[in-house]
Structure formats: structure tokens, C-alpha cells
Amino acid sequence: MKKKVGVYICHCGGNISDYVDVEKVRQSVESINGVYLAKTTMFACADSNQKDMVEDIREQNLDGVVVAACSPKLHLLTFRAVVERAGMNKYNFVHANIREQVSWAHSDNKTGATEKAIQIVKAAIAKVQNSEALEPVKVQATKAVAVIGAGVAGMRAAIELAEAGSEVYLIERSFFVGGRIAQWDNICGTEETGKELVTRLYDEVIKHKHVTLFTGAEVIENRGSVGNFMLKVKVTPRYFKLPCSDGKLQEAIDVCPVIVPDEFNFNITSRKAIYHNYPSEYPQLPAIDMENCTRCGKCENVCSSIDFTQKTEYLNLKVGSVLLATGYDPYEPKKGEFAYGEIDHVVTLPQFKRIVHYCDEKLSYKGKDIKHIAYIYCVGSRQVDGENKYCSRYCCTVNIHTAITVKKKYKNIYNYHFNRGIRTYGKQEVWYDESSRLGDIYLQSFDNDPPVVEKRGDKILVKIKDVLTTDKQLEVVADLVVLVTGMVPRKDNSIGNLLKIPKGRDNFFNEIHMKLRPVETVIDGVTIAGASQGPKNVMESVNSALAAATKSFSLVDSGELALEPTVAEVDEQTCEWCGKCDEACPFNAFEKVEIEGKLIARVNPVVCKGCGMCLPVCPVNALNLIGLTDKDVENMISALIPND
Amino acid sequence: MARINPEFTNELKKFGAFDTNACYNCGNCTAVCSLSDEDNSFPRKMIRYSVLGLESEIQTSLDPWLCYYCGECSTTCPREADPGELMMSLRRWLSAKYDWTGLSGLLYKSKTASAIAFLLLLVAVVWFAAYEQFNIETVMHYGHFFEMAAITLVFTLILLPNIIHMWWLTVLKPGIKAPLFAYFKATSELVVHMFTQKRTLGCDDSQVRWVEHFILVLAYLSLLFTTVFLNWFSSQSVFVIVLGYVESVLIFLVTFDFIRRRIQKNDEVSKYSHPSDWLFVIWLFLIGLTAFVVRLFIDFNFLVNNIWLYLVHLIVMVQWALLIVPFGKWTHFLYRSFAIYFNCLTLAPQKLEKQADAL
Structure with missing residues (x-):
């Protein structure tokens, strides 16, 4: 039982004292056994009162403090700091809420409010009388961060962390770095290609001595917690010792009998079990996809660098913090959604971008020349019936930018945008403007009345009730229909389960507070970045990557964490x-x-x-x-x- | 179900339209337009139809004719898409569509074709005068005869069928079933609008434009009457002679002012001039001026030695009567007033329906 408790009752400039008789509260508690002093104050949080409190605690040797004022959400930390300044343990301070819970709630009943305030302050005194001084839990933090995912966000975060002085393990599940941006050509805004961005980031990652890159690597186990995560990483070999000598690689690919859909091109083309994504990718070493390889050995005969003796390795990494930048998957339309999978010339935006990549002189797909292109927006986003209620943010801009690119690259292209309201927010509006001025046609429908794609003879028709033309039924004969698909969480998001990262209603990883703590998760020491958290464009991904890197670094940098x-x-x-x-x-x-x-x-x-x-x-x-x-x-x- | 045709705007550009694609459907143009109302909402709808290339919708619409081009929409368009000039181009395009011969379209679209046509008629007149050995009396006699013949033929062969074509496109094709009495009832509107262009008064801009246009129409029609039916050039009546002088002076003064405006480009309405606009005002100016001088030469007995002057007048007349009247801008005189007439017909059944609904 404490003998010398100080009680401070705040007027809050009238917010409290207009309804609660603070003097009466003071009188009711001052005689309680163990209460050494009880004061009222106009503003408990004001500098002058804080000074008085410090003096009281020091001079009167108080052993506990109660402040009856606003909600602890507002000023708990303020008063904890005050008592700490006076040399008292902060857990000997108790905050009583007599504003939100009393004066504001019972402004119609002053007598009752005063009664309730007295009880609440008494309860706080009862608590402080038995409170114990507590010391923070101290943890040694390993000065290393695991960055999971080597896309634009992951690589940028890794560089930042290494620059700051942390050891970085950059863990990439696929055999090549770059993530999604490696798949794009000119990226809107700077017109650099994704490849160029990947090259710049990769060069920095590789030259930095504090970054260790693992490709074909996956975290399969996690023990420990903030400061000391023990991660078990499985590294799948690529079965190549060195690059093949000149020309031999193509020969090895040619002899490989296994043909599988090429996910790098969103399955519009196929690849062999021995593969690389594009000639100058990183790391510049091809890989053999053992899930599909039949071990026929034909490639081994052609290229001596192939080494089937390589074994899967398991590594144990100890890190102070984990930064997740695992990215997104493009939405895969259901069979029959806008005739996807039923009509050959209905593709998704990512597929279309790969088609444009492969067409030089003229745009053609599956043996058909493409002149009239219909784009259907919000496929997989802002769903009326489905689960994806969110807007994927990036697709309007990227699609319009792609449509402009196509119009400039090939002759006689006609673009038709079947949208539900264009959201080229911020600076991106310029592309909307450019596309309209280039003659692109915008048709708009409401979410409950989407356009319809159908085949009549050998023609593809896209029909819409256009709200911009007084709800007139209009149709377009299109050579190609592009479904402007949004972003969804990675199909295999097992890393999230492993680390117990909560997911939002949209199934992306969830931050603690959307505005105030946007890159931290409720799991201490785990930060999130890029599109793993929700749809983002490159710029926004890098923004969040840098924020997450800073947050992760601040955890591991101190060497010791106080919890x-x-x-x-x-x-x-x-x-x-x-x-x-x-x-x-x-x-x-x-x-x-x-x-x-x-x-x-x-x-x-x-x-x-x-x-x-x-x-x-x-x-x-x-x-x-x-x-x-x-x-x-x-x-x-x-x-x-x-x-x- | 209407099919979108993005190439239509390219076609429309040949008739004078500019950057229709700049439009982002804000509807500002319709909001500021003082002539647009619930029944006829323009110009946004027409711009949208043009962007989408809905030819059949435009063909059956009277909206372009109901716009009197004050230019307010163009001045206030946030995208500088020039809706006013688009409506003007649509009127040219529609004139070409109504014309069964197809010559209107050719002359509107091709400067070369226009130049050749004008040149051919010049040669024909000179060749005819030479054939008649430049005998002033014979030439003037045939000149007068030509005027009468031209009026009759152009009207019966070109203008009347085109008006019927317009009626078929804008009334019959959309399935408007106007009762016969509506046709009679609307006749008064037709006459009033044909001779007064009353609707222009609904525009927000300065009404000097309307006053000048009104004077020009009356002067032109009465000069036509004076030369053709009162035979001004051969008349001995002082009244007729003075009347002709006044009319021709008014014509060339007003058209001179129109030309000045098109050069100065101060008003929205005279900012852009399609070749057909230039031909129209300049030829009308020339008609007034040459007619005036010809009569002056007659009165001072100079003409006998100056047959070239009459030849100039005749050439201008022939080109006017055979090109500009049937295939050029002259037709707006008829199409505008008939558009109001047909619009009355389309409104009649709607009003009946509304009354029925109200009951």
C-alpha cells in the first residue's frame, strides 16, 4: 500500500469543470487513506502544471500519481513522461478518464457526472496504491534485416538498409530478380523500361557488400520474434554452375523436350524446362525448372555448365527484422468473364503488354492483325458481386498509357475504353488528356450494367449502354478485347501465414494504422512494403519500401530493444x-x-x-x-x- | 444498337470541324447554350454522336439546324473543342447528305473541284457570248432568260427533291407520325422563320448580326424579284430602277461588312471561314456590286461599249445560280427554315402524348 499518492484533477478549461464539480471531487478523495495531496488544475497537460507535478513528486516524495483528465489515448504518454522526469517509475502513474467518459457523456446531469467522476478517481487511486514499478523487457536485436521479395520495392529497400549499415538478406522465390516490373516495357511517367530499372537496382544490390541475394529461395520456417527472428530458408538450385558458352544455351533450350506455359509472358507463350526470361536478365544465369524437368539429360550433352548434382540447401538466418515486399498477382478472370477463355482474342492487360512487347512492325495476335482494340476496365476490381470491392488504382493509368503506346507504335489503331469512370489521379491525368486528344473513344457504364462481349460470325462485338450518350445502346467491332485487370494478393501467400501477418478485408497484408503507422504490422519487427499491402504503382511501392526500410532499420540499429x-x-x-x-x-x-x-x-x-x-x-x-x-x-x- | 465508327471525325474534318476528340463530355456547351432546351438538347449530344461516328443518328437529327452559332459554347469550352464550329460543319455535312446529286459533298470537300466547276462555267459563259459575237442585246436577252430558267430548274430538280429527302430523313425515317393538320399549322412558322430568322434573336450575342442578316435576306429576295420579274435592266419605270439600286446597294454593303468581319475574326461566328463561306459572301457581294454598276452603265449609256461588264455580272450570276444556290451555302436558307417546320411536326405528337399523360 502506497502512503503518498498525489491526485490531480483537471478542469480541461471547462470541458470537464462545466459539468463536473472538480472541487467536490477533490474534497471527496483527499481524505482517502494514502492520498497525500489532491489538487485541481485548469490544464493538467500545460507546461506549468507539468512543472508543478515534477516538483511535488520530488519534494513530497510521492510514490504514486493519478491524473483525472481526458482519455489516456490523448495524454497517457505525456504524464508517464512527467513522472519519469521526476524520477518515478512510469507504471506508478494511473490515468483516470473523466472527460470522454464523464463530463462529455453526462453533460445533461451535473450531479450524476460529479458522482461518477468521484468513483472513477477512487478506482484509479485504488489501482495506483498497489501498482508496482516495472522495467521494460530488454531484447538484444540482431543488426540484420531479411527483405523478402526482390522486386522494385524489395531491392530498393535492401539498398537503403545496406546503405544505413544493416546486414541485408534479400530473399527471392523465383530464379530471377525484378518481380513484376521486369515484365513491363516502357513504364508510364519516366518512360524507362522495367528492364532498365531492374538493371539499375540489381547493379547496386550486387555491388553492396552488406546485401546477400538469394534466388530460388523461400522462407519455410520462422522462430523467434522482434530482434531475433530465426528464419529457415530453402534454396532451390538452378542446376547451372556457370553460363553456357556462346550459343550453347539456345541449343540446350532447343533440345529440351519439355514445354510448359511461360508465366513470365502470362501464359500467352510457352517455355522449356530449361529457361531464362529475357537475354539480359539478372542473375545472368539460366535455370532449370525441376518441377517440370524429366531429367532426360539432353541439355547436359550440349552445355557442360549444367550440373544436376546440385542439391537443395537449407540456411538458417538470424535477423532483427523482416521486411515483406512480396508483391501481387494480376487478377485472373474467370472463364467466361467477358468471354475470357471462350473467345481467343480476349486477353488481360498484362498479357496485352507482353503481346505489344513481341510485336514490332504491326500488332497481331494469334494470326490476326489488330486495329480496333476494346479495353474493358475494372475487371476484378470494384466488383459488384465478387469479393474485390477495392479499386486497384494503377490500372486506369497503365491501360491508358499502354493504349497511347500502341497508337504511337503501330499504324491505324483505334482504341475504345469501356470504363466505369476514369481514375487517372494526380499527375497521371495528363495521359488521359493525351489519349482523348489522340482520338481514343471513352464509353462509360454503371457497375450494375457492364459491357457485354460476344462473338458474331468471326467478329467480336462489345456492347454497352453508354451513359455519356444518354444511355444509348452502342456496339464496337473489336479485333482484340483487353480486360483491364486489377491487382490481387499473391496466390501463394504462405509467408504471411508463417509470420502471422494479419490480412485486411481485401486479403492483402494489413498495416497497424492506415495513416499513422502505414508500414508496420501488429507483429513487432515485421514491416510491409509495395503491392503486398494493396494495389500500388511503382512510385508508391518505392515510397512504402523506403518507409518500411527506415522502420525496420530503427528496430535493429539500437542493438537493444525495450519492450x-x-x-x-x-x-x-x-x-x-x-x-x-x-x-x-x-x-x-x-x-x-x-x-x-x-x-x-x-x-x-x-x-x-x-x-x-x-x-x-x-x-x-x-x-x-x-x-x-x-x-x-x-x-x-x-x-x-x-x-x- | 448503333455501331461506333471512329473514322467519321476524319470525314467531318473535311467539312471544317476541328478537334472533336478534345471533348470530355462535361456538357458545358449545352449548359451555356441559350437555344438548347429539353426537347432539343445540343450541342453536346451532337458532339458525342460525331465522336462516336453515329451517322444515322446525326442524319435524322434537326439539332444542327436549330443552332444559330452565337459561339458562346466555343468561347467557354474548357477543352477548346469548338462545339460551335462542329455544329457548323455538321450543317455542311447534312447539306451534302440531303443533296441527291452528291455534288454538294464534292464541292464542300474539294477546293480543286470547286475551282474547276467555277472555271468551267466562266468558260461556258464567255464561249456563249463569243458564239453570239458579243452582241450585248442578245447576250442580255439570254441572260434574263437564263435567270428565269435557272430558278425553275434548280428549284424543281435540286432543291425540292432535297427538301423532300430531308423530310424523309428527319421525319419519316425516325417514325414521326404527324397528323396532316400539323403540316398546315406549322406553315406559318415556316414562313416567319424563312423570312425573318427569328430564332437568332434567342442567341445571347449582339443582335446587329441579326439585323444585317435580315436586311440582306430581304434585299436579296427583292432584288431577285426585281431583276427576274420586273426586268430591272430593261425597265423604264423610275420606281423599279430606284428599287433595284437600293436593293443592290444594300446587298453589297451588308456583304462587305460580313467580309470585313470574316477578315477581322473578332466574333466567334466569323472566326473560322470554310471556303464555302468565302464563296458565299464574296459572290453575293459581287452580285450586288456588278448589278448596281451594270444598271449604272445602262443609265449612262456606257454598257454598249462595255459588254465585258455585263459578262462579268453574268458569269457571277451563272456561278451563283448553278453552284452556290443548289450545292453551296445558299441552301441553308431553305434547310434552316424547313428544319424549324419539321421540328414543329416532331414536337406535335410529343405534345399530344404529354397532354395524354397529364390527363
Whole structure:
């Protein structure tokens, strides 16, 4: 029991005192046993009052402090800092909310409000009287960051982290770096090709001594937590010792009998089991896709650099933080969605961009010359019936930019944009303007009345009820229909499950706070960047990559992390492992340990967030929350109930 | 179901339109237009039809004729797409569509074709005068005869069939079933608009334009009457002679002002001049001027020794009567007033329906 508690009751300039008789509150609590001083103050948060509090604590040797004021969301940290300045442990401060919960809520009943305020302050005093000084949980942090995904976001983040002085493990699942941007030609804005961007980033990644790049590598296991993640990485070999000598690679590809769809070209072409994406890709070493390889050995006879003895390797990496930049998949339309998969000349925007890449003089696809192109927007985004309610943000701009490119690259191209409202936000509006001026035709429909694609004879017709032409039924004869598909989360997002990253309603990785903590996740030490978090264009991806890199770096740079000590603890005597707490824990903070032949639960204080989900499920009441024990709660309840 | 034809705008450009593709459908043009109303909403709809190339919709529409080109839409268009000039081009295009001979389209689109046609008629007149050994009396006699014949033939062979064609496109084809009495009732509108262009008064701009145009129409029609039916050049009546002088002076003064405006380009309406616009005002100016001087030469007895002057007048007349009247800008005189007449017919059944709904 504390003997010298200081209580400060705030007027909040009238916000509280207009409805609560703060003087009466003061009088009601000053005589409580253990309360050494009780004061009212016009603004508790004002500098002058903060100074007074520091003086009081020092001179009167207070051992506990209660401030009755606004919500702790606003000023808990302020007053914790005040008591710390006075040399008191910050867990000996208790915040009582008499504004949001009292004066504002009961402005119609001043007497009642004052009564309630008194009870709340009494409860706070009851809590502070038994409070204990707590020290933060200290963790040694490994000065290394694992960046997962070597696309534009991942590579940019890796460079930034390495520049700052952290060790970086850049882990890429495929055999080549660059991610999605490697698949694009001229990228709107700077007109650089994706390849050029990849080259620039790769050169920096490779020359930096602090970055270690793994390709064909996948994180398969995670133990540990912030400061010390223990990742197990599986590295699949590419079965090449060195590049093949001149011309031999093409020969080796030619003799390979396995033909599979080429995902680099979104399956509009096929590749062999031995492959590379494009001649100057990185790393400049082809790979053999062992999932499809039949081990016929024909390539080995042609190129001596091929080495089938290479084995899958497993690496253990210890890092202080993990940065996820795993990117997105383009939406794959369902069979029959705008005739996709039913009519040959209906393709997606990513496929179309690859078609444009391969056509030099004239645009043609599957033996047909393309002149009239119909683009259908919002496919897989802003769905009326489907789950993807979000706007994919990038597609309007990219599609319009592609349409302009096509119009400039080939002769006599006619573009028809079947949209639901064009969203070329910000600076991107210039491309919308350019495309309109080049004569592109924009037709608009509402979401409940989408355009229809059908085949009549050998013609493809796209029909729409155009709201810009007084709802007139219009049709276009198109040689090619491009479905402007949005972004969806990666099909294989197992890394998210492994690290227990929560997902939003859109199934992308979720940040803690959209505006104020946009790159952190509820899993301490794991940051997210790029399109793994939601649709983003290149610029936005790199923005978030740099933010995430900074955030990850700030965690590992200090060498030691101080974490909140208000976590769950297990009473080893009472606990008889039943596993219910482990099931209830959203953060995986429990582990089963054996102590003197008895199985019990143990809390990892680094992982535990003190949420309290485990407490009510424990059948033997072996769990307690440090800083808010059962005893604390009971004391507060007793104080809340008027005892007369 | 209408099929989109993006190549239509290329065709329309030959008739004078500019950057129709600049339009982003804001509808500002329709909002500022003082003539557009619930029944006829333009010019946005027409611009949209043009961008999409919905030829049949444009052909059956009267909207282009209901615009009197104050230019307010062009001045306030945020995209500088020049809706006013687009409507003007649509009127040219429609004139070409109504013309069963197809010559209008040819002359509107091709400067070369126009030049050749004008030149051929010049040669023909000179050749005819030479054939008649430049006898002033014979030539003037045939000149007068030509005027009468031309009026009759051009009207019956070209203009009347074209008006019927217009009626078929804008009334019959869209399936408007106007009762017979509506045709009679609307006649008064036809006459009033034909001779007064009353609708221009609904435009927001300066009404000097309307006053001048009104004077020009009356002067032109009465000069036509004076020369053809009162035989001005041979008349001895002082009244007729003075009347002709006044009419011809008015014509060349007003057209002179029109030409000045087209050169100065201060108003939206005279900013852009298609070759057909130049031909129209210049030839009308020349008609007024040459007629005036010819009569002056007659009165001072100079003409006998100056047959060239009459020849110039005759050449201008022949080119006017055989090219500009049937295939050029002259036709707007008829199409504009008939558009209002047909519009009354299209409105008649709608009004009946509205009344029925109200009941």
C-alpha cells in the first residue's frame, strides 16, 4: 500500500469543470487513506502544471500519481513522461478518464457526472496504491534485416538498409530478380523500361557488400520474434554452375523436350524446362525448372555448365527484422468473364503488354492483325458481386498509357475504353488528356450494367449502354478485347501465414494504422512494403519500401530493444498445460515447456502484447497480466461500488 | 444498337470541324447554350454522336439546324473543342447528305473541284457570248432568260427533291407520325422563320448580326424579284430602277461588312471561314456590286461599249445560280427554315402524348 499518492484533477478549461464539480471531487478523495495531496488544475497537460507535478513528486516524495483528465489515448504518454522526469517509475502513474467518459457523456446531469467522476478517481487511486514499478523487457536485436521479395520495392529497400549499415538478406522465390516490373516495357511517367530499372537496382544490390541475394529461395520456417527472428530458408538450385558458352544455351533450350506455359509472358507463350526470361536478365544465369524437368539429360550433352548434382540447401538466418515486399498477382478472370477463355482474342492487360512487347512492325495476335482494340476496365476490381470491392488504382493509368503506346507504335489503331469512370489521379491525368486528344473513344457504364462481349460470325462485338450518350445502346467491332485487370494478393501467400501477418478485408497484408503507422504490422519487427499491402504503382511501392526500410532499420540499429513489460505471466505452480491459452493467443506467444517433469505454458514476453485474450480461457486461473492483475481489477471494482 | 465508327471525325474534318476528340463530355456547351432546351438538347449530344461516328443518328437529327452559332459554347469550352464550329460543319455535312446529286459533298470537300466547276462555267459563259459575237442585246436577252430558267430548274430538280429527302430523313425515317393538320399549322412558322430568322434573336450575342442578316435576306429576295420579274435592266419605270439600286446597294454593303468581319475574326461566328463561306459572301457581294454598276452603265449609256461588264455580272450570276444556290451555302436558307417546320411536326405528337399523360 502506497502512503503518498498525489491526485490531480483537471478542469480541461471547462470541458470537464462545466459539468463536473472538480472541487467536490477533490474534497471527496483527499481524505482517502494514502492520498497525500489532491489538487485541481485548469490544464493538467500545460507546461506549468507539468512543472508543478515534477516538483511535488520530488519534494513530497510521492510514490504514486493519478491524473483525472481526458482519455489516456490523448495524454497517457505525456504524464508517464512527467513522472519519469521526476524520477518515478512510469507504471506508478494511473490515468483516470473523466472527460470522454464523464463530463462529455453526462453533460445533461451535473450531479450524476460529479458522482461518477468521484468513483472513477477512487478506482484509479485504488489501482495506483498497489501498482508496482516495472522495467521494460530488454531484447538484444540482431543488426540484420531479411527483405523478402526482390522486386522494385524489395531491392530498393535492401539498398537503403545496406546503405544505413544493416546486414541485408534479400530473399527471392523465383530464379530471377525484378518481380513484376521486369515484365513491363516502357513504364508510364519516366518512360524507362522495367528492364532498365531492374538493371539499375540489381547493379547496386550486387555491388553492396552488406546485401546477400538469394534466388530460388523461400522462407519455410520462422522462430523467434522482434530482434531475433530465426528464419529457415530453402534454396532451390538452378542446376547451372556457370553460363553456357556462346550459343550453347539456345541449343540446350532447343533440345529440351519439355514445354510448359511461360508465366513470365502470362501464359500467352510457352517455355522449356530449361529457361531464362529475357537475354539480359539478372542473375545472368539460366535455370532449370525441376518441377517440370524429366531429367532426360539432353541439355547436359550440349552445355557442360549444367550440373544436376546440385542439391537443395537449407540456411538458417538470424535477423532483427523482416521486411515483406512480396508483391501481387494480376487478377485472373474467370472463364467466361467477358468471354475470357471462350473467345481467343480476349486477353488481360498484362498479357496485352507482353503481346505489344513481341510485336514490332504491326500488332497481331494469334494470326490476326489488330486495329480496333476494346479495353474493358475494372475487371476484378470494384466488383459488384465478387469479393474485390477495392479499386486497384494503377490500372486506369497503365491501360491508358499502354493504349497511347500502341497508337504511337503501330499504324491505324483505334482504341475504345469501356470504363466505369476514369481514375487517372494526380499527375497521371495528363495521359488521359493525351489519349482523348489522340482520338481514343471513352464509353462509360454503371457497375450494375457492364459491357457485354460476344462473338458474331468471326467478329467480336462489345456492347454497352453508354451513359455519356444518354444511355444509348452502342456496339464496337473489336479485333482484340483487353480486360483491364486489377491487382490481387499473391496466390501463394504462405509467408504471411508463417509470420502471422494479419490480412485486411481485401486479403492483402494489413498495416497497424492506415495513416499513422502505414508500414508496420501488429507483429513487432515485421514491416510491409509495395503491392503486398494493396494495389500500388511503382512510385508508391518505392515510397512504402523506403518507409518500411527506415522502420525496420530503427528496430535493429539500437542493438537493444525495450519492450512493454505489461504482458501475461504464468503461475508455474497452478498451470497444468491444457493448451487453451495457446489457442486463444493471436500472437503465438505461448510455448509448451517441461519443468521438473511437469508440462506448463510459458509466455514469450517479447511476443506477448498484453491483450489479455488468454486470461478468461484458463480453467485454473494460472494466468495474470502484469500491470493489470486480478488483484488490481478487484481493488478498482471495490472502489467503484459505494460502500455505504 | 448503333455501331461506333471512329473514322467519321476524319470525314467531318473535311467539312471544317476541328478537334472533336478534345471533348470530355462535361456538357458545358449545352449548359451555356441559350437555344438548347429539353426537347432539343445540343450541342453536346451532337458532339458525342460525331465522336462516336453515329451517322444515322446525326442524319435524322434537326439539332444542327436549330443552332444559330452565337459561339458562346466555343468561347467557354474548357477543352477548346469548338462545339460551335462542329455544329457548323455538321450543317455542311447534312447539306451534302440531303443533296441527291452528291455534288454538294464534292464541292464542300474539294477546293480543286470547286475551282474547276467555277472555271468551267466562266468558260461556258464567255464561249456563249463569243458564239453570239458579243452582241450585248442578245447576250442580255439570254441572260434574263437564263435567270428565269435557272430558278425553275434548280428549284424543281435540286432543291425540292432535297427538301423532300430531308423530310424523309428527319421525319419519316425516325417514325414521326404527324397528323396532316400539323403540316398546315406549322406553315406559318415556316414562313416567319424563312423570312425573318427569328430564332437568332434567342442567341445571347449582339443582335446587329441579326439585323444585317435580315436586311440582306430581304434585299436579296427583292432584288431577285426585281431583276427576274420586273426586268430591272430593261425597265423604264423610275420606281423599279430606284428599287433595284437600293436593293443592290444594300446587298453589297451588308456583304462587305460580313467580309470585313470574316477578315477581322473578332466574333466567334466569323472566326473560322470554310471556303464555302468565302464563296458565299464574296459572290453575293459581287452580285450586288456588278448589278448596281451594270444598271449604272445602262443609265449612262456606257454598257454598249462595255459588254465585258455585263459578262462579268453574268458569269457571277451563272456561278451563283448553278453552284452556290443548289450545292453551296445558299441552301441553308431553305434547310434552316424547313428544319424549324419539321421540328414543329416532331414536337406535335410529343405534345399530344404529354397532354395524354397529364390527363
